[in-house]
Amino acid sequence: MTGLLSYAVVEIATLALAAGSAIVGLFIAALALRGVLRDRSRKMLFLSAGMILLFGAAYVTALVGSALVRFHVISLLQQNYVLLAVRALQFTGLCSIAYSLVIGE
Known part of the structure; x- marks a missing residue:
């Protein structure tokens, strides 16, 4: 019984961390999108697109x-x-972020 209970606790903790990561990722993506709308920069567009995809x-x-x-x-x-x-999604996001770091304005 103890093994089953510890498995359930680990499973719940894993799902809670995954949900928390998704929420924080969406928050970061929203901040990046806000930055694009404010600055209207091509670099910022690719950076925020990468962050939205990645996070x-x-x-x-x-x-x-x-x-x-x-x-x-x-x-x-x-x-x-x-x-x-x-x-x-992760690969595309990383490529977008890398591209944003090398393109000129």
């Missing part, structure tokens, strides 16, 4: 994927598609 979209996608597996909507094998989507 917002990737975490939300991972959280939704975890919930879908947890509630048996998708199988563990199908979770690989969610993982692929998360990695693609």
Whole structure:
């Protein structure tokens, strides 16, 4: 019984941290978007797009994927598609941020 209880605590903590990461990521993305609207800079546009993809979209996608597996909507094998989507969002976000750092005004 103790092993099952500790597993449940770890699972709840994992989901809570994933949800918290998604919320903080969306907050950072909102701040970046606010910066774009204020400055109207091309560099800031790519930086904020990268942050939205990296911190917002990737975490939300991972959280939704975890919930879908947890509630048996998708199988563990199908979770690989969610993982692929998360990695693609992260890669695209990082590329956008890198591009924002090298382009000129």
